[in-house]
Amino acid sequence: MSPMFAIPILVFTDLDGTLIDHASYDASAAGPALDALRACGGGLIMASSKTGPEIARIRDALGWVGFPAIVENGAGLLSAGEMGQGDAAQYKALRGVLDKAPQDLRQGFCGFGDMSVAEVAAVTGLAQTDAALAKQRAFSEPGLWEGTDPQLKQFLSYLAGQRVTAREGGRFLTLSFGQTKADRMADLIAEFNPAHTVALGDAPNDVEMLQAADTGVIVANPHRVALPRLPGEETSRIIRTKLPGPQGWNAAILELLLELKLR
Structure with a gap:
């Protein structure tokens, strides 16, 4: 590896x-790859619609507190x-x-700010304590759209006029004043100067991040509609x-580390 x-x-x-598993919120199946990534001196940046307090707990539990995280969909x-x-x-x-x-x-x-802790727990499947952390927001508002499709177009038009963006994630429509996961990713790449970048995701709000990495990985999720074919798949980028x-x-990270001769 070049010293640069x-x-x-x-x-x-x-x-x-x-x-993290969609239903159980367990990451243990990724343990071997996380260990291999740590052993080769690599870094892990969590990038999620979750809040800072939520991600802090996950980051601490998985042993990656030495790295920053992208929170609230990049906001x-x-x-x-x-x-x-x-x-x-x-x-x-x-x-x-x-x-x-x-x-x-x-x-x-119906945003998280409109819901009680019990209601957030019900729509997310989170435990009450975790749902309380999900309500501690600083930058964005996820929620459920319960109106009609024509009303949704009007709602999005109103938000755009107020410089608010709306992005579809795995479960919710998330509102913010801009900044995407990919925007934050660019800042962190400049800070850490890695030899190779990887992005992994499963939802529409991950697409820009997948396309910005040297290697993008679309992770299968049988609980949602698969992402459409993306530019770069024809070359296996x-x-x-x-x-x-x-x-x-x-599986994807272990295979990539082998290809890069990092394990």
Whole structure:
């Protein structure tokens, strides 16, 4: 490896349905690949719609506290070692935009801020304690669209007029004032200067991140509609796993580390 590179490989990964099992929220099946990544001196950047407090717990449990994380769909960053939420000014402003929406459109969107902890637990499948962390938002608002398709178009048009973006993830429509996982990814690549970058994901909000990496991995998720064929798949710069979730994650990373002669 050339001395110009700070680390040999930097992995950016979505969590739900990718590194973490969609139903059980367990990442143990990816353990061998995570160990191999650590052994070769690589880095892991978690990139999710989850909040800082949620990701901090996962990052700590998996032993990657020395690396930052991309939180709330790219709307914010969680610094290495940081456990807190951060300034919630953007979230308050975002809720203000929602409250000023035409009533018929506003009623069609039920955000986490409109739900109790028990309701967030019910729609996410999270335990009550984890659902409480999911409500501690600083940058973005995920929610369920309960209106009609024509109303959704009007709602998205209203949001765009307020400079609010709406992105579809694995389960929710997430609103923010911009910044994507790929935007944050570019900043972190400049900081860590890796020899090779990898991105893994399963949902539409992961596509830009997959396309920005040297190697993109679409992780199979039988619980959602598969992503359409992406540019780069014809050259195998973007690949798809056969196994779902952390099993597929594990297989893809172990194979790539072999190809790069990092294990």
